[in-house]
Amino acid sequence: MIRPGKMIKQVIESFFKKPATLMYPYIKEDALKSFRGKMKFHPEICIGCGLCMRDCPSNAINVKKVGDKQFEIEIDLGKCIYCGQCVDSCMKKAIEVTNEFELAVLDRKNLKVTFREKS
Numbered sequence: 001m002i003r004p005g006k007m008i009k010q011v012i013e014s015f016f017k018k019p020a021t022l023m024y025p026y027i028k029e030d031a032l033k034s035f036r037g038k039m040k041f042h043p044e045i046c047i048g049c050g051l052c053m054r055d056c057p058s059n060a061i062n063v064k065k066v067g068d069k070q071f072e073i074e075i076d077l078g079k080c081i082y083c084g085q086c087v088d089s090c091m092k093k094a095i096e097v098t099n100e101f102e103l104a105v106l107d108r109k110n111l112k113v114t115f116r117e118k119s
């Protein structure tokens with residue numbers, strides 16, 4: 001058992017120590033480069049083959065044809081398990097993962113993100 005005198009000394013010492021935890025969200029740190037966060041889509045490369053949609057274990061991707069050789073994909077970030085399979089499956093490298101991790105929203109519907117070519 002810690003004696004009260006020793007405990008008070010430890011409490012006072014802790015006031016002058018740097019915190020062991022990160023001051024998130026006040027101080028933001030980048031996630032590791034290998035971290036798999038929100039996907040990024042390059043519609044100008046996509047050929048609409050649908051392999052990403054077929055291989056997604058969470059059924060979180062939907063590929064839509066929106067014009068002549070133009071495609072957009074919708075990813076439900078609420079269903080996504082951030083496995084990276086869609087990135088591996090895409091032969092055209094049209095999908096990549098970023099290390100963006102702050103994806104919280106108040107309404108679950110907002111987790112459905114459509115990636116399309118900017119007009």
Ligand code: SF4
Pocket residue numbers: 055056057058059060061075079080081082083084085086087
């Ligand atoms: S990271 Fe995995 S779960 Fe998420 S969309 Fe890609 S294949 Fe599906």
Ligand code: SF4
Pocket residue numbers: 045046047048049050051052053063071089090091092093094095
């Ligand atoms: S696998 Fe790649 S090229 Fe094929 S539909 Fe998906 S994003 Fe487009």
